[in-house]
Amino acid sequence: MSGIEVQGLGKRFGDRVAVEGLDFHVRPGEVFGLLGPNGAGKTTTVRMLTGLLRPTEGEATVWGHHVDRDGESLRKVVGLLTEQPGLYDRLTARENLRFFMKLHEMDEAAAWPRALHYLERFGLGGREAEPVGGFSKGMRQKLAIVRTLVHDPRVIFLDEPTSGLDPESARTVRDAVAELASEGRTIVLCSHNLAEVERLCERVAVVKRRLLLMGPVRELRRAGQALDVRVEGEAERFRDALASLPFATNVLAEGMRLRVMLEDDAHAPDVVACLVGAGARVHSAVPSQRPLEEVYLDLLREGRS
Amino acid sequence: MSFRPRRALAVFWKDVLDLRKNLGLLASMAVLPTVMVLVPIGVVWSYVRTPNHADLRSVALFYDPSLPLGASAARFLIDKTLTDWFGMFLVMPVFVPILIASQSVAGEKERRTLEPLLATPITAAELVAGKSLAALVPAVLITWVAFVFFCVGVDLVAWPLVQMPLMPDALWTFGVLVLAPLFAFFGNGVAVLISARAGDARMAQQLSALVVLPLVGMVGGQVAGFLKAGLLYYALQGAVVLVLDAVLLWASIRLLDRERLVSRWG
Numbered sequence: 001m002s003g004i005e006v007q008g009l010g011k012r013f014g015d016r017v018a019v020e021g022l023d024f025h026v027r028p029g030e031v032f033g034l035l036g037p038n039g040a041g042k043t044t045t046v047r048m049l050t051g052l053l054r055p056t057e058g059e060a061t062v063w064g065h066h067v068d069r070d071g072e073s074l075r076k077v078v079g080l081l082t083e084q085p086g087l088y089d090r091l092t093a094r095e096n097l098r099f100f101m102k103l104h105e106m107d108e109a110a111a112w113p114r115a116l117h118y119l120e121r122f123g124l125g126g127r128e129a130e131p132v133g134g135f136s137k138g139m140r141q142k143l144a145i146v147r148t149l150v151h152d153p154r155v156i157f158l159d160e161p162t163s164g165l166d167p168e169s170a171r172t173v174r175d176a177v178a179e180l181a182s183e184g185r186t187i188v189l190c191s192h193n194l195a196e197v198e199r200l201c202e203r204v205a206v207v208k209r210r211l212l213l214m215g216p217v218r219e220l221r222r223a224g225q226a227l228d229v230r231v232e233g234e235a236e237r238f239r240d241a242l243a244s245l246p247f248a249t250n251v252l253a254e255g256m257r258l259r260v261m262l263e264d265d266a267h268a269p270d271v272v273a274c275l276v277g278a279g280a281r282v283h284s285a286v287p288s289q290r291p292l293e294e295v296y297l298d299l300l301r302e303g304r305s
Numbered sequence: 306m307s308f309r310p311r312r313a314l315a316v317f318w319k320d321v322l323d324l325r326k327n328l329g330l331l332a333s334m335a336v337l338p339t340v341m342v343l344v345p346i347g348v349v350w351s352y353v354r355t356p357n358h359a360d361l362r363s364v365a366l367f368y369d370p371s372l373p374l375g376a377s378a379a380r381f382l383i384d385k386t387l388t389d390w391f392g393m394f395l396v397m398p399v400f401v402p403i404l405i406a407s408q409s410v411a412g413e414k415e416r417r418t419l420e421p422l423l424a425t426p427i428t429a430a431e432l433v434a435g436k437s438l439a440a441l442v443p444a445v446l447i448t449w450v451a452f453v454f455f456c457v458g459v460d461l462v463a464w465p466l467v468q469m470p471l472m473p474d475a476l477w478t479f480g481v482l483v484l485a486p487l488f489a490f491f492g493n494g495v496a497v498l499i500s501a502r503a504g505d506a507r508m509a510q511q512l513s514a515l516v517v518l519p520l521v522g523m524v525g526g527q528v529a530g531f532l533k534a535g536l537l538y539y540a541l542q543g544a545v546v547l548v549l550d551a552v553l554l555w556a557s558i559r560l561l562d563r564e565r566l567v568s569r570w571g
């Protein structure tokens with residue numbers, strides 16, 4: 001069985017619940033985002049899925065390997081980019097990579113060309129004989145990504161690959177991830193950065209200790225559809241009428257303006273009809289897209305309550 | 306769970322490579338053998354220089370009241386120094402692995418290299434084996450090289466008085482070949498165990514270093530005349546250390562469990 005199956009996965013540290021009741025599925029070849037603020041449990045989740053931490057509830061399989069029972073075989077098929085690159089500074093880039101090839105019992109002569117190929121694609125070509133201690137943060141991060149690839153893993157977990165990088169290095173790292181995605185690799189990307197997930201992932205799970213929302217990134221966008229209406233007089237009067245509409249998820253009124261959040265912008269004419277029916281004189285109705293960020297922040301706010 | 310020697314050797318390879326590039330650690334490792342070799346040579350030299358000094362005889366009689374009248378006090382004291390110094394010499398195989406292992410285990414935690422390492426198929430036993438080998442091999446080699454310098458130095462300095470090679474004798478040869486590795490294993494085990502728990506390499510090093518105190522204490526006892534060292538005495542020390550080694554090995558494999566190591570970084 002391929003892909004990742006997660007069922008009711010949870011982890012407690014003493015009486016602190018880091019993650020609970022997580023359910024999701026990642027298809028082979030998919031780039032899946034785990035989006036959530038700091039402390040949401042992303043790292044804990046990834047550690048459970050790579051066999052570093054034992055779940056305290058639920059179960060998960062990665063490429064058919066049970067995370068709790070098949071630790072050794074699981075770790076042969078996964079690659080993990082940890083939050084800190086964790087390289088050996090005194091060793092050269094090449095020696096760092098060779099160490100991991102040895103740990104995976106690879107034939108180094110056969111594995112090296114692939115590593116070199118990625119080094120070159122990520123702009124580290126020709127630097128492999130230099131000690132890593134002299135590398136910039138972005139270079140280190142890219143080298144760490146190459147390191148997660150030396151054994152050609154089925155699934156790659158990237159934990160906050162761009163956090164702590166300056167915008168320039170963050171971009172080159174993001175490009176590197178996009179390259180891997182274009183190779184059809186299965187990638188789980190943890191991030192607190194909405195724009196990054198939006199750019200790189202096909203589907204996303206928004207988490208904050210538990211799962212808040214899961215779906216294609218465009219669905220998250222659709223949750224941001226709204227209609228801005230200008231009416232004559234106090235807009236507040238029409239709030240109740242609109243709130244009764246089943247497809248209006250939320251209504252805000254301010255002066256002569258109404259903002260109606262919609263499940264789908266196909267419902268815009270119904271909103272206008274409803275207002276007219278309630279006796280409103282409608283001056284304008286403009287569909288608008290709430291920024292994704294606002295949708296995300298709303299979601300987190302709901303998650304807290 | 307299988308034990309794959311290749312993965313243990315990978316850790317050994319990496320740690321030795323790292324050690325060779327760690328000049329600071331190499332320098333601190335060089336101090337101890339230098340002292341261990343030069344001090345006894347100096348002491349022997351001082352006896353050889355004034356073999357007939359009257360005070361030497363009183364010192365010798367303090368240690369052995371039954372010393373025959375015709376026997377050379379200087380020669381007696383040289384023999385005693387060499388026998389006692391072996392206890393001190395054992396500090397080296399204990400201490401060098403402590404220097405190396407606490408850096409290599411706690412250092413991995415400090416520099417956050419442990420998590421990527423634990424995300425590979427390596428098992429706790431392989432990790433302990435690789436790390437231990439990387440501390441033991443240099444420690445035993447350093448001890449042996451120091452021993453060669455010690456023998457040559459002592460023999461050169463003592464020659465004018467004794468006209469024959471004193472070193473290597475049975476006690477030292479047995480000690481350096483058999484006891485030194487056992488003691489190195491002990492120092493390493495303590496360091497691995499402590500660094501698996503301690504927050505940083507420095508603290509791990511300082512805590513582990515405390516284990517040499519009993520050794521130094523016993524040498525103190527010999528010098529003060531309470532303990533009489535000899536082959537049997539050192540063999541007994543070796544047996545005790547052998548048992549401790551087994552316990553340490555078992556404990557460190559248990560303690561270097563993924564979950565424990567990973568979840569201890571809060």
Ligand SMILES: Nc1ncnc2c1ncn2[C@@H]1O[C@H](COP(=O)(O)OP(=O)(O)O)[C@@H](O)[C@H]1O
Binds near residue numbers: 036043567569
């Ligand atoms: N080893 C640990 N011991 C105790 N609490 C932990 C441990 N690791 C993580 N936590 C807690 O679990 C929660 C989730 O942390 P984490 O998975 O690191 O979140 P994220 O990666 O999303 O920032 C946090 O509240 C964190 O303090």
Ligand SMILES: [Mg+2]
Binds near residue numbers: 039044
């Ligand atoms: Mg995290």
